[in-house]
Amino acid sequence: MKGITFFVFIFYCFTILGQLNPPIRVLFIIDASNSMNSAWGNQTRIQAAREVLNQELEVLRNVPNVEVALRIYGHQTPFNNLEQDCNDTKLEVPFGNNNLEQIKLKIKSVEAKGATPIARSLEAAANDFPDTLARNVIILITDGLESCDNDPCIIAKKLKTKGVKVTPFVIGLGMDMSYLDQFSCIGTYSDAEDKESFRNVFKNILNTVLDKTTVQVNLNNIEGKALETNVTMFFYESGTANLKYTFVHTLNRYGFPDTLYLDPSISYDLIVNTMPAITKTGIKLKEHVHNTLVIPAAQGVIKLTSPKSNFNPMFEMRVIRKGEPQPLNVQTYNENAKYLIGSYNVEVFTIPRLYKSIEVTQSSVTTVSIDAPGELTYTFKKPLIAQLFLQDNRGFWGEVYTFSDTKTAGKLLLQPGTYKMVYRNKEMKSSGYTNEKIITISSNKTQILNIN
Numbered sequence: 344m345k346g347i348t349f350f351v352f353i354f355y356c357f358t359i360l361g362q363l364n365p366p367i368r369v370l371f372i373i374d375a376s377n378s379m380n381s382a383w384g385n386q387t388r389i390q391a392a393r394e395v396l397n398q399e400l401e402v403l404r405n406v407p408n409v410e411v412a413l414r415i416y417g418h419q420t421p422f423n424n425l426e427q428d429c430n431d432t433k434l435e436v437p438f439g440n441n442n443l444e445q446i447k448l449k450i451k452s453v454e455a456k457g458a459t460p461i462a463r464s465l466e467a468a469a470n471d472f473p474d475t476l477a478r479n480v481i482i483l484i485t486d487g488l489e490s491c492d493n494d495p496c497i498i499a500k501k502l503k504t505k506g507v508k509v510t511p512f513v514i515g516l517g518m519d520m521s522y523l524d525q526f527s528c529i530g531t532y533s534d535a536e537d538k539e540s541f542r543n544v545f546k547n548i549l550n551t552v553l554d555k556t557t558v559q560v561n562l563n564n565i566e567g568k569a570l571e572t573n574v575t576m577f578f579y580e581s582g583t584a585n586l587k588y589t590f591v592h593t594l595n596r597y598g599f600p601d602t603l604y605l606d607p608s609i610s611y612d613l614i615v616n617t618m619p620a621i622t623k624t625g626i627k628l629k630e631h632v633h634n635t636l637v638i639p640a641a642q643g644v645i646k647l648t649s650p651k652s653n654f655n656p657m658f659e660m661r662v663i664r665k666g667e668p669q670p671l672n673v674q675t676y677n678e679n680a681k682y683l684i685g686s687y688n689v690e691v692f693t694i695p696r697l698y699k700s701i702e703v704t705q706s707s708v709t710t711v712s713i714d715a716p717g718e719l720t721y722t723f724k725k726p727l728i729a730q731l732f733l734q735d736n737r738g739f740w741g742e743v744y745t746f747s748d749t750k751t752a753g754k755l756l757l758q759p760g761t762y763k764m765v766y767r768n769k770e771m772k773s774s775g776y777t778n779e780k781i782i783t784i785s786s787n788k789t790q791i792l793n794i795n
Contacts, residue, residue, distance in 0.1 A: 368472055570598075649712060
């Protein structure tokens with residue numbers, strides 16, 4: 344039974360006697376087997392393939408030095424559990440300069456019916472190209488594995504023995520990892536979870552075929568290795584607020600920065616949205632080659648934590664880069680957040696506020712640890728004018744909290760220590776009614792305060 348995997352293969356066939364600017368011939372092979380009628384989101388696979396291909400093939404219209412052709416399999420003989428038509432593969436539109444509309448019309452009308460003769464389609468495709476003088480490319484779109492008796496791996500080996508270099512890109516939908524071994528003889532793959540993922544990868548394949556300008560952004564750690572990732576990148580037209588491209592930086596399955604396709608006709612300002620952000624201005628790309636942008640972006644992690652608390656505190660912490668006036672981030676208790684390596688000041692929104700200086704180092708977690716708080720539960724018979732003070736190491740009393748003059752009950756989480764509460768009954772109009780009370784707070788314990 345065929346799997347639910349959606350694959351796209353691209354094969355570059357280069358001749359040894361290639362020209363400096365050889366013509367490009369692109370043969371599309373489309374799976375129209377019965378399984379393409381299966382649901383994929385709110386469409387069937389064949390419907391999604393028709394939509395994406397008819398929209399994205401427009402990039403090939405009137406491109407000089409490019410010819411396209413179309414082969415389809417599984418579209419002539421309906422599927423039968425007793426017998427498969429493994430010869431159901433046909434070159435529907437031969438190579439030509441002005442046949443894109445013919446190809447699109449054929450794709451729009453194709454119905455998914457039969458078997459999946461991948462190997463026989465690849466073998467037949469070798470004869471679809473008029474000669475070996477061009478840069479010949481095969482793009483095969485299929486939703487499953489070979490269902491006939493031939494082995495695509497054997498066909499790939501045969502092509503190699505004829506001097507044809509085969510390098511596919513594979514895109515899988517709902518990839519069953521066990522299937523990958525069956526295609527490792529052909530090449531690499533990428534995952535596509537939905538139609539839009541397929542569209543993006545298909546566009547990248549066409550960009551590769553057409554020798555579009557490529558870019559990778561190396562976010563280097565302190566050792567100069569491109570291992571930092573998972574941050575948003577903005578490419579602005581240089582010197583303007585015109586945002587041209589937005590990407591989430593990604594390392595591919597081989598651990599390398601992903602390849603991007605950018606218009607080389609303009610220069611760019613790049614903002615990498617680390618904390619703090621990194622800006623690189625005036626970037627000029629070289630056309631039709633692979634450009635590498637190297638950005639020092641060594642990062643580590645800051646985490647606010649404390650010993651286990653009975654009161655489930657959700658304290659927040661403000662993080663400020665040392666020497667900078669504005670805070671970078673407000674971070675939540677027990678949350679990990681990444682920052683560029685360097686020196687930082689933090690302010691923890693406990694009562695009282697805590698201030699610390701920390702150092703963020705490469706790939707390590709810098710922990711800002713605070714004592715587990717205690718709880719003050721208070722009840723006032725009447726509203727009070729009241730403030731809470733804590734003595735500093737010089738002996739001075741500093742205000743840490745002002746009670747509401749309308750509330751008569753509540754709870755506070757306080758850091759362990761000895762506090763002084765200074766208060767007066769709100770109704771009393773003389774300072775002579777000022778009172779004081781010493782309150783001792785311990786971690787994970789509740790102190791009850793009643794003022795009559």
